[in-house]
Amino acid sequence: MGYFEGKKIIVTGASSGIGEATAKELIKNGAKVILVSRNQEKMSKSFNDFDSSKFAIYPFDLSNLSEIDSLINSIINNEGKIDILFNNAGIGSESYFEDTELDVFHEVMNLDYFSVVYITKSILRHMINNGSGQIVTNTSVAGLITSKGRTVYSSAKFALHGFFDSLRIEVEEKNIGITLIAPGKVITNFGFNKLDKDGNPFAHKNKRKPFGLSSKNAAKIILKAIKERKREVIISKWSDVAWLGVYIRKFFPKFYFYLAKRIDA
Numbered sequence: 569m570g571y572f573e574g575k576k577i578i579v580t581g582a583s584s585g586i587g588e589a590t591a592k593e594l595i596k597n598g599a600k601v602i603l604v605s606r607n608q609e610k611m612s613k614s615f616n617d618f619d620s621s622k623f624a625i626y627p628f629d630l631s632n633l634s635e636i637d638s639l640i641n642s643i644i645n646n647e648g649k650i651d652i653l654f655n656n657a658g659i660g661s662e663s664y665f666e667d668t669e670l671d672v673f674h675e676v677m678n679l680d681y682f683s684v685v686y687i688t689k690s691i692l693r694h695m696i697n698n699g700s701g702q703i704v705t706n707t708s709v710a711g712l713i714t715s716k717g718r719t720v721y722s723s724a725k726f727a728l729h730g731f732f733d734s735l736r737i738e739v740e741e742k743n744i745g746i747t748l749i750a751p752g753k754v755i756t757n758f759g760f761n762k763l764d765k766d767g768n769p770f771a772h773k774n775k776r777k778p779f780g781l782s783s784k785n786a787a788k789i790i791l792k793a794i795k796e797r798k799r800e801v802i803i804s805k806w807s808d809v810a811w812l813g814v815y816i817r818k819f820f821p822k823f824y825f826y827l828a829k830r831i832d833a
């Protein structure tokens with residue numbers, strides 16, 4: 569029997585990009601997936617071809633922090649034991665700090681950091697009571713190294729690494745695995761949706777050319793990391809400087825900052 573066969577897995581941000589592709593790959597591998605994002609119609613259309621017993625849709629705005637506990641309780645009441653949580657929903661941002669409205673920090677931190685903390689808090693008791701579980705979180709290479717214009721986004725993603733590195737040590741003995749997925753560039757709507765200095769989506773102002781792994785390939789790597797209960801994995805195309813940057817930052821920090829000043833990444 570495959571690792572995912574019969575498992576129930578919550579995937580947030582399942583209406584698009586990495587979350588959507590990972591949810592589909594999980595269904596193909598025998599899991600039942602609980603899909604969470606704001607856009608119900610998009611999720612219904614996208615998963616229409618799958619057997620309806622293999623997924624359930626819970627439309628929800630994760631920035632609504634005070635309602636997260638009720639969301640998770642109703643998922644547990646309706647679906648039963650949850651084996652894996654994939655915290656994937658997130659939004660990017662790009663702007664220089666001196667120009668950035670402080671509200672943008674609140675908006676991004678709310679979704680990219682606090683919603684993950686709240687949802688993890690809510691599911692952890694359930695997993696501890698079950699005697700097992702796995703919490704997987706999509707962070708970013710921008711949570712390990714950073715570059716110009718990333719004060720907002722990297723604050724949230726670095727925070728996730730600190731939070732989960734500490735939590736991992738606390739819950740390891742309770743048979744709860746913590747896996748962090750740090751992607752480099754993946755081709756999705758991320759660049760289109762990221763927020764500018766005023767908190768508006770970049771949309772067509774995003775001039776970066778699509779580059780990186782396909783979301784389908786990213787999903788395959790994510791499934792492998794979950795199955796192997798990895799602590800942390802960087803996923804990127806070999807030609808994406810992101811993964812190399814992590815090692816340069818660690819072993820040659822002076823050189824890293826020399827490069828980072830010159831690279832528009």
Ligand SMILES: NC(=O)c1ccc[n+]([C@@H]2O[C@H](COP(=O)([O-])OP(=O)(O)OC[C@H]3O[C@@H](n4cnc5c(N)ncnc54)[C@H](OP(=O)(O)O)[C@@H]3O)[C@@H](O)[C@H]2O)c1
Pocket residue numbers: 580581582583584585586587604605606607608610628629630631656657658659660679706707708709750751752753754755756757758761780
């Ligand atoms: N693409 C990359 O190059 C890249 C690199 C590193 C890390 N990541 C991380 O990967 C994750 C997924 O991003 P992606 O590239 O797949 O981008 P994407 O295509 O824009 O997908 C983002 C997903 O998050 C959901 N979402 C956004 N705001 C939400 C909210 N308030 N409540 C609930 N769901 C919300 C969106 O669904 P709705 O709009 O339907 O709510 C969508 O399903 C993010 O955490 C991102 O930081 C991406």
